[in-house]
Structures are given as C-alpha cells and as structure tokens.
Amino acid sequence: MTKITFIDHAGKSTVVDAEDGSTVMETAIRNDVPGIEAECGGSCSCATCHVYVDEAWAGKLPKAGPLEEDMLDFAYDVRPNSRLSCQITVSAALDGLVVTTPEKQG
Amino acid sequence: MTEHIKTDAVIIGAGPVGLFAVFELGLLDIKAHLIDILDRAGGQCAELYPEKPIYDIPGFPEVSGQGLVDNLMKQIEPFNPQFHFSEMVTSVENTGTAEAPSFIVKTDNDKVFECKVVLIAAGGGSFQPKKPPIAGIEAYEGKSVYYAVRKMEAFRGKKVMIVGGGDSALDWTLNLHPLAERITLVHRRDEFRAAPHSVNAMRELVAAGKMDLMIGQVMEVKGANGELSHAVVRGNDKTSMDVACTAMLPFFGLTMKLGPIAEWGLHLHENLVPVDTEKFETSTPGIFAVGDINTYPGKLKLILSGFHEVALAAQKAHRYVYPNKKLTFQYTTSSTSLQKKLGVG
Numbered sequence: 001m002t003k004i005t006f007i008d009h010a011g012k013s014t015v016v017d018a019e020d021g022s023t024v025m026e027t028a029i030r031n032d033v034p035g036i037e038a039e040c041g042g043s044c045s046c047a048t049c050h051v052y053v054d055e056a057w058a059g060k061l062p063k064a065g066p067l068e069e070d071m072l073d074f075a076y077d078v079r080p081n082s083r084l085s086c087q088i089t090v091s092a093a094l095d096g097l098v099v100t101t102p103e104k105q106g
Numbered sequence: 107m108t109e110h111i112k113t114d115a116v117i118i119g120a121g122p123v124g125l126f127a128v129f130e131l132g133l134l135d136i137k138a139h140l141i142d143i144l145d146r147a148g149g150q151c152a153e154l155y156p157e158k159p160i161y162d163i164p165g166f167p168e169v170s171g172q173g174l175v176d177n178l179m180k181q182i183e184p185f186n187p188q189f190h191f192s193e194m195v196t197s198v199e200n201t202g203t204a205e206a207p208s209f210i211v212k213t214d215n216d217k218v219f220e221c222k223v224v225l226i227a228a229g230g231g232s233f234q235p236k237k238p239p240i241a242g243i244e245a246y247e248g249k250s251v252y253y254a255v256r257k258m259e260a261f262r263g264k265k266v267m268i269v270g271g272g273d274s275a276l277d278w279t280l281n282l283h284p285l286a287e288r289i290t291l292v293h294r295r296d297e298f299r300a301a302p303h304s305v306n307a308m309r310e311l312v313a314a315g316k317m318d319l320m321i322g323q324v325m326e327v328k329g330a331n332g333e334l335s336h337a338v339v340r341g342n343d344k345t346s347m348d349v350a351c352t353a354m355l356p357f358f359g360l361t362m363k364l365g366p367i368a369e370w371g372l373h374l375h376e377n378l379v380p381v382d383t384e385k386f387e388t389s390t391p392g393i394f395a396v397g398d399i400n401t402y403p404g405k406l407k408l409i410l411s412g413f414h415e416v417a418l419a420a421q422k423a424h425r426y427v428y429p430n431k432k433l434t435f436q437y438t439t440s441s442t443s444l445q446k447k448l449g450v451g
C-alpha cells in the first residue's frame with residue numbers, strides 16, 4: 001500500500017493508505033480527509049481539490065498538464081507547488097507523498 | 107424606476123432544472139418568469155462545463171453541457187418564458203395564506219414580481235466572483251476594486267491593473283486599453299486560457315510598449331479611503347515591486363454561494379432546502395425547491411432527479427394557481443390539448 005500524508009491548513013496531519021491507480025483526491029474523499037472539496041468529482045473542472053505538494057516531492061511528480069494548469073488559475077492562493085489532487089495518480093512511486101491543503105478551496 | 111410584473115410562477119435560477127420547470131409548468135398553463143444572476147441560461151452546465159460531455163441524460167447517449175442547455179431552450183420555446191438575466195433575487199415575501207399563497211419577489215435590479223408560486227431552482231447557489239487572496243482588499247471593493255465592469259467610463263484615465271488569464275481578463279484589457287491611462291495585466295504564468303486572437307492582440311500591445319504584462323501575483327494593495335494607489339506584485343522570481351494602480355479588476359472565475367436564500371424564512375439544512383418527495387414543497391406552502399438546492403432522504407444531485415422533481419412540483423403548483431380546475435393526467439404523445447400548447451397539434 002502507498003501511504004500519503006495530508007496536512008491541513010492548521011498543521012494537523014492525517015496519514016492514509018492509498019490505492020494504486022486511484023487519485024490523490026479520491027484517496028482524500030474516501031478517507032474523509034478535510035480540506036478537499038472536489039465539487040466536480042475529479043473531472044478537472046472545479047479547482048476545489050487544490051493541494052500544495054511538499055517541496056521534497058515537487059520534482060518527482062509528473063508535471064501538471066495544460067488542462068490542469070488552466071484550472072489552477074481558478075484556485076485560491078496558487079503557489080509554484082500547487083496541484084489539483086484529482087490529477088495526481090497514485091502509484092508505488094508516490095509512497096510517502098506529503099501534501100498540504102490550502103486555507104480554503106475556491 | 108421599479109418595474110412591476112404580475113405572473114403565475116417565478117423560477118429562481120435558470121440552470122437545467124429551472125429551464126425544464128418552464129416546460130412542466132407550461133403544460134399545465136402556468137406562466138413563468140426566470141431570474142438568474144448569470145448573463146445567460148444554463149447554470150452549472152453552461153458556466154462550469156459547457157464543452158464536457160454528459161452521459162447520463164436519458165435518451166442522450168452523449169450531450170455536452172451547452173448542448174443540453176440549447177436543447178432545453180428549444181424545448182421550452184413554445185411557452186415563451188421571460189428571462190431576467192444578470193439579476194439577483196434578493197427577497198421573497200409571503201403575502202398570502204397556506205391555502206391561497208401569493209408572493210412578492212424582488213431583485214437587485216429594482217424589479218418586483220407578484221406571483222402565486224415560487225420555484226427555487228438555485229442549484230449550488232448564485233454564481234459570484236471569486237476573490238483573490240489579498241489581505242484587506244475588502245476596503246477597496248466597489249470603490250477602486252471591481253469584479254465586473256458595469257460602466258467602462260469609470261476606468262477612463264485610470265491606471266488599471268487587471269488580474270487573471272481568461273477571456274474576461276483579456277477582453278477587458280483590450281476594451282479598456284483605449285480609455286485607461288495605463289493597463290497592467292498580471293497573471294500567474296505566461297500562458298493564457300483566453301481566445302488566442304485576444305492573447306495575440308495583448309502581446310502586440312505589450313511589444314509596442316503600450317501596456318504592461320507582469321507574470322506573478324498581487325500580494326498586497328496600498329491606498330487610503332478605499333482608493334488604491336499601488337499594488338505589490340511578486341514575480342515568479344520572488345522579487346516584489348510596487349506598481350502604481352488606481353483601479354483593479356481581478357478575474358478569478360466564479361464560485362457558487364448560497365446568497366440571500368438564507369434570509370427568506372425557509373427551514374435550511376446545511377445550506378440546502380428540505381422538501382417533501384411528493385410535491386417538492388418547502389416549509390412555506392407555495393414555495394417549491396427543485397434541483398441541486400433541495401434535500402430529502404436519498405437525494406442525488408443529478409440533472410435527471412431535478413427533471414423528475416419539477417414534474418411533481420408542477421402538479422401541486424397547479425392547485426394553487428388554478429384552485430377550481432381539475433387536473434387530468436395526460437401524455438404529450440396523445441393529448442391534443444397538450445400538443446396545441448406545444449404548437450405541434
């Protein structure tokens with residue numbers, strides 16, 4: 001199992017087991033991780049699954065595609081390490097991934 | 107000047123469910139006016155995913171968000187619905203009784219509707235502009251920071267900072283450019299979602315030194331008494347600079363906010379309006395809630411469910427609008443009277 005750590009805006013962290021092939025957003029929703037809304041259900045059209053990827057992981061993830069970059073324009077407080085968690089697919093290579101959720105979604 | 111309108115039904119929200127309500131009400135001879143804060147019909151389908159395919163509309167193996175809206179508009183045409191766009195419903199006042207309801211519905215555009223039934227088809231709430239994460243920006247809103255352009259003249263001679271990379275940001279950059287003293291466009295990356303021809307036109311202005319383009323984020327606003335003087339822009343290289351600006355237009359898309367519905371005296375449950383599943387009526391007789399805005403045991407936020415809800419709500423609405431008329435159940439395939447209403451008989 002791949003482990004993913006979610007840290008909320010206040011600094012509280014939750015570690016969950018993620019299923020390979022699912023997305024980071026789905027993992028959060030299934031485990032009731034607060035701070036991710038995912039209004040559009042993962043179709044990259046709401047920007048309410050916004051997370052900040054831990055600096056240590058920034059270079060290890062596949063880059064955001066053009067559609068995700070476009071959608072990120074709508075997220076709140078976008079930073080260089082911002083990603084939409086519905087566009088990150090879980091694999092064994094992501095074991096130990098740490099993401100932080102923003103102050104608010106949208 | 108206040109405009110008074112008398113009608114049978116007012117539908118709040120012109121999303122897919124509000125649109126189909128026109129049809130179901132229309133078959134029962136109930137005339138409707140629709141009000142939406144957006145400047146066109148379609149709600150989430152048109153605003154959030156016009157080009158995405160929907161696969162679970164019965165009878166349509168695949169239809170795009172906008173395609174569904176266009177078809178609904180065509181389907182309700184025979185009933186001549188009256189649309190009031192770019193208007194927010196601010197209040198719904200109950201002026202009747204439980205047996206004979208009547209309501210006064212008001213908008214922020216000085217319109218007053220007198221009607222017998224109200225259908226709240228407000229979806230996830232009214233679409234409102236997203237605000238950027240800039241501390242203290244509220245103090246400038248409406249005075250020198252605007253989320254929409256109502257009058258272009260207001261920007262004449264101003265140093266205008268436009269923030270964003272979509273069509274609104276680029277269109278207003280180009281439209282206000284001849285009026286403004288200077289335009290600075292700020293976007294977080296050097297790529298734009300806007301139509302390529304407007305991006306090219308913007309780049310030409312930048313190349314000719316006629317406007318400025320900055321890649322980065324607005325971190326802070328400075329000024330006094332609501333009047334901006336500077337904005338602090340941080341570039342992606344992390345250096346910050348003060349940029350003179352006397353008006354700002356942030357365009358970060360829209361978000362859905364419940365809005366004034368909370369003040370209409372209805373029972374609410376987690377920002378949703380509870381209804382029964384026989385008539386989809388709220389705690390106030392004569393006010394119905396249909397589509398994404400309502401809640402009941404087993405509710406699914408599907409367009410399909412909203413369509414079913416309006417058909418049933420219309421039956422009860424008929425009792426209020428025509429208390430002395432008996433309602434007989436009819437099919438559109440076989441009823442000549444329904445076909446006459448649809449203009450196909």
Ligand SMILES: Cc1cc2nc3c(=O)[nH]c(=O)nc-3n(C[C@H](O)[C@H](O)[C@H](O)COP(=O)(O)OP(=O)(O)OC[C@H]3O[C@@H](n4cnc5c(N)ncnc54)[C@H](O)[C@@H]3O)c2cc1C
Pocket residue numbers: 039040043045046118119120121122123124125141142143144148149150151154155159160161162193194195196227228229230231232233364365366367396397398399407408409410412
């Ligand atoms: C990306 C995405 C994909 C989806 N895919 C599907 C799918 O495949 N199948 C499916 O069945 N559903 C899907 N949905 C859900 C579907 O879009 C909604 O169920 C549907 O739009 C609800 O329709 P509605 O008419 O109730 O509300 P909305 O479409 O939300 O429309 C409500 C309208 O009311 C207006 N409004 C609200 N309050 C006020 C006020 N006070 N004054 C004036 N106007 C007001 C709003 O501005 C809005 O235009 C999807 C949603 C999203 C975001």
Ligand code: FES
Pocket residue numbers: 025037038039040041042043044045046047048049071084085086087
């Ligand atoms: S869930 Fe909507 S963009 Fe990711």
